[in-house]
Amino acid sequence: MKEMLERICNKHIVFTSLHVIDPKVLNSRKKIAIFSGVDQKSFYHLMIRSEQTSRFIRKNADEIVHLYGLISLHVNHQYKYKHLMIQAPLCSKAASLLHEKGWKIYNDVV
Template sequence: MKDITKYYLDKEILFKEIEEVSPKELKSRKKIKIFVATSTNKDYYAIFIVDSKSRFIRKNAEDLMQMEALLADYKEHNFKKKELIISSPLCSKAKKLLEENKWRVRVDFM
């Protein structure tokens, strides 16, 4: 959590509250870190961190969007900002799909 706070502080985004949600709470077996955060500007963030060695493809992007829908139901809140922070290679079609659905994709984490 310290890494994510420092990462967003470099981007000049300050959070009032950050909560980690385990994938098991969303009935998922994926290896992903999920954070729900509230910024000082009262923007609600859903942050997904993926760290894998394999390429992130369109199927993974579709699974991620389904997981965000489950998170919205679980927290009973629609998130204004949805972000994917990824350190593995990213397929251009997956990135385009996420950006069309108002996601921000950051490839430079850690």
């Protein structure tokens, strides 16, 4: 979690609160970590870290967008900033869909 926050906070974003959302609450069996935070300007940030090693394709992007809808219903508000951290190669169609939906992607391909 520390390295994820360091990647996102390189623009000097300081979170006043940070909460972990369990994927099981959303009836998801995916291997992801979900964090919800509020910065000093009271903007909400959603951070999702995917722990898959295979290629991140359009189907995975659709699932992330669907999961965002479930999360926003769960917490009863919309997020201004959405961050996705993956450690797998990223499909161009998935990248374009996520950028179109307002996601900021951090890719750490090893």
